[in-house]
Amino acid sequence: MPRFSVIVPVYKVQGYLRECLDSILTQSCTDIEVIAVDDCSPDNCGSIIDEYAALDARVTAVHLPENVGLGRARNAGVGHATGDYLLFLDSDDSYTPGALRAIDERLTVTDDPDVLVFDHVRTHWWGRGGRSMTADLLASAGTDTFDIVSSPQYLHLFLVAWNKAYRRDFFTGHGFTYREGLYEDAPVTYQALMCARRIACLDRVCVQYLQRRRGAITRTPGRRHFDIFAQYAGLFAFLDEHPELNGSRPLLFERMINHFLATLPLGERVLPEDRAAFYRETVGFYRRYKPDGFTPPRDAYRTQWRLLPGSPYPLFQACVLAERLRKASLRKKGELRRKTTRQIKRTIARTQRRRPLDPNLAVYSASWHRGVLGDPAAIHDAARMLAPHIHPVWVVRPDDVERLPRGIDHVAPDSPRYHRVTSRATYFINNVDWTHGLVKRPGQIHVHTHQGTPLGHMGVDLLGRPAARYHVDVRATLRRADRWDFSLVSSPYAQQIWDRAYPCHFTSIPTGAPRNDVLVRGDALRTVALRERLGVPGGNTVVLYAPTWRGHRKSYVPRLDLEHLVRELGPTVTLLVRLHPRDAKAEIRGLQLRDLQRRGLLLDVTDEPSVQDMMLVSDALLTDYSSLMFDYANTDRPIIVHGDDWAAYQAARGVYFDLPAEPPGHVSTSTDELTDLFASGAWQDARSAALRAAFRRRFCAYDDGHAAARVVSLIMLGREYPPSSIPQQDARQFRGAAHPALPDGTR
Structure with a gap:
């Protein structure tokens, strides 16, 4: 059976x-x-x-x-x-x-x-x-x-x-x-x-x-939707046959009438010419089945509940319409209030722009105001040491304030203080663009750090990719990029791409990526603490799976059978899963990740604020086309590319080079191929190391562990930062726990 x-x-x-x-x-x-x-x-x-x-x-x-x-x-x-x-x-x-x-x-x-x-x-x-x-x-x-x-x-x-x-x-x-x-x-x-x-x-x-x-x-609208009455009549006949269930009758009555009221206005169910008859049936059921002493609920239908006992349909319809108009009026008042507030804020900003710039004020933002993250966070930390006279203010959304480190001065986007600060600050550091409404004054310096080295097309190169630029206004993007003074790059390759994708008047400076300083230098104590906080069993191999967002898809579609992968890897491997921020909505992750985490099969680290921490704690990166591969190469740890839909991604987004032909490590196109790479030990073999070294030479040429200090010295202090005494390639030695054995005993 x-x-x-x-x-x-x-x-x-x-x-x-x-x-x-x-x-x-x-x-x-x-x-x-x-x-x-x-x-x-x-x-x-x-x-x-x-x-x-x-x-x-x-x-x-x-x-x-x-x-x-x-x-x-x-x-x-x-x-x-x-x-x-x-x-x-x-x-x-x-x-x-x-x-x-x-x-x-x-x-x-x-x-x-x-x-x-x-x-x-x-x-x-x-x-x-x-x-x-x-x-x-x-x-x-x-x-x-x-x-x-x-x-x-x-x-x-x-x-x-x-x-x-x-x-x-x-x-x-x-x-x-x-x-x-x-x-x-x-x-x-x-x-x-x-x-x-x-x-x-x-x-x-x-x-x-x-x-x-x-x-x-x-x-499909029509009289068939009147079947709802016969169905509920059968339910209450069932209750009559089972008096022991009478305690549920009031709530069932409430649910029944609410079901009728929800169905009545639906154009795809009840035709306009049938609504009066549908309403009369509803009133009949109300009178026939109402329990003694029943009190109508105070829910979204409370006005309609009051009308049901004795109101004819025209009066019911008029009252419902009046209620809708009242709610619409409240929305209009809210819109007027918001418009007035915007005008007040703009007036504050114009007033502040008449005052001189503050040479010791810097404004930071990262990832659409999500907190102290990425390159801006690394530059902020370096400035506190090298330029303590410059006061930092972070722009942070109210929902993310509680996650800020202690002592961080912050403002909410579009608040009165935001307009005062952005009108007078000298330095602006961001890894995405500031909003269109921000007015750049003469003397203000905008530093754009980017969010990684690009594989997929960016900027003007998206114009030939309709699927990739869905909801992307390239003209507006370029207008915002016109505010950039400096663009930070990690390699000659990145500089050429940004200069091509954003034909604007900025200067590219070969600083390296500040967020990657910690990956280049390593931090063994931080790594141990992170593994303990995440609950990674001692001796386990940690694999970070970080897929990218696919702009040609409306919603997130898993590219791997994660349950099968984890079961094949065995208990000595801990899988960390970090979705792209655009795929991080709870309802999407709830399809698979939350259940697998609850069952102890993986750790969903999408909400971890620092992706650099997740890279530090891991022993290998599994990705598809995410720019994290360029950052992770600085750790000199294995990278596996799972490119099962490369042709579709290439056609939809457009790419700057053929990743499967020039990868940072082994490439798989199916879950079975991927599990074989781990089971055989090929994921960290000599070929993997050679591919990674070539990839690093091409894409991480300026990353030497001193990028943040270099940015502060060049832009805020106006002096050159001494070059690193450690050759770039020699600086990237593996730091952290040794790779433990996989289930078959390979290393």
């Missing part, structure tokens, strides 16, 4: 069905059966599921003689199921990698509850959306189990079939069946939750819920 029976009702989804079935059959948990129910689909769905059944014995193809609808197709699938647990997956949706293993592990930890509820993410034709609104509710459950009587708030969970695992004997023992018509999920969801004695939650995104542009029943 399999662990899971996954039931997939199939109707007119031939364009999505293969992806759905593949997402099930390629799960790392293989103890499953898939029951694909062809609901007499008029397209090729029937032959597709027959094809899968012929290739994989775990697939059972069920062909219904007539179209019965989604709910009854699920019922037919239940009749063929033999697994411990029932899962339902709509045939245009898909499971995320590792979902079934995570579900199985949570079921085991919670001792096989009646129902397990898990999270989902909406995916649209233009990209992936956010997590469900009940994600926090799922997380709050932890690994405890509960029932609805003690935890009625869980009746707010999403009313669908596919975000739950039902113990099969519980589901069939209570005779739960899906009714004919739309909104068939709601009654079964509520019935199961109310009858369950033990419910568990898993706050992991397991399902990608597709929002189809065309063809979805829930987005």
Whole structure:
């Protein structure tokens, strides 16, 4: 008997069905059966599921003689199921990698509850959306189990079939069946939750819920959406048959009426000419099922709740419109207030610009005001030692202030003090551009440090790459670059690229990258402290995986099966994962990283403020096309390039050189190739060292460990900084813990 029976009702989804079935059959948990129910689909769905059944014995193809609808197709699938647990997956949706293993592990930890509820993410034709609104509710459950009587708030969970695992004997023992018509999920969801004695939650995104542009029943308006009333009538009939569940009646009544009120104004469901009738049905249900002593909720629908008992539809419609107009008026007032504030700030700035510049004031910012980071942070530290008379002020977003080191003077972007400081400061140090509204005065000095040596096209070179310059205004970028006085470079290669990509009036100075000084010099004590703070087991090899952002994709798509990689590397390897800042949204990482970290398989270090610290603590870098490879080469530690989509990246972004032909180390194009590199020890062999040395000579020529001091001396003190007495290549010796043995004993 399999662990899971996954039931997939199939109707007119031939364009999505293969992806759905593949997402099930390629799960790392293989103890499953898939029951694909062809609901007499008029397209090729029937032959597709027959094809899968012929290739994989775990697939059972069920062909219904007539179209019965989604709910009854699920019922037919239940009749063929033999697994411990029932899962339902709509045939245009898909499971995320590792979902079934995570579900199985949570079921085991919670001792096989009646129902397990898990999270989902909406995916649209233009990209992936956010997590469900009940994600926090799922997380709050932890690994405890509960029932609805003690935890009625869980009746707010999403009313669908596919975000739950039902113990099969519980589901069939209570005779739960899906009714004919739309909104068939709601009654079964509520019935199961109310009858369950033990419910568990898993706050992991397991399902990608597709929002189809065309063809979805829930987005096809018409009278079919009146099915919602019959579904809830059946639910309350169920309550009448089970008086022991009456304690849940008030909350179910609230959820029902809110469901009606949410559906009423949706143009993709209820046609305008049908809304009066839909409203009358809602009022009828309100009067028929309202529990004695019920108090309407004070939620987003509270105005409509007050109108329901006796207001005709025209009055209800007028009041709802008035409420919308009131909210719109408040928004307009807010916009006017913000506009007035902006005018006041501009007046402050103009007044300040009449005063002389302060020669001892420097303004710093890094990574869009995220904190004391990168090159500006290294220059700041050097200036405190070499030019203590220059007062530093950092521009930091309010959300990031709490992470600032103690004693840092800072201002919020666009605040009154920000305008006073930026109007009078002499030095401006940033690794990205200042906003367009900042006015540069004569005598002010702008130092642009960049965020790394470029591989992909930048500046004007993006003009021929429409996919790469999505939301990038190249003209505006060049206008901001016109403010640069100095551009810091690490190599002749970088200087040539920046001069070409930004044809502006700045001076490139061969200082090296200040942020890389610590990588060149090494810091053994700092490395040990970092490994302890991160919880890296003693003696483990640490691999830092840092993929880049792909501008031609709307959302983050994992390029590696991280669970498979970690399991192949074994317990003596610790994998650190650091996503690009543009891919660092919690809902995206929640698809995979949070779950893998919770299970102890890797460490998600995306939110660690200093990427240099993560490079210091690691023994090897695994990346694709990230500029971190140019920085990491300064450590003289192995670099592995995973370039499985190089052709697509090259075509979309444009590149300045052929990375697979001139890499800093070995190149892989599949997870299996990558695991072989580590298992064989080739990741740190002589060829890897030779490739890295050649890469370093070309791209790190000016990095000698004294870049920050050189910038302060040249720009703030007006004098040359003594050249390093250590030859550039000799300065880069491996510093830190020795590479421990990998599972096969290689080093």
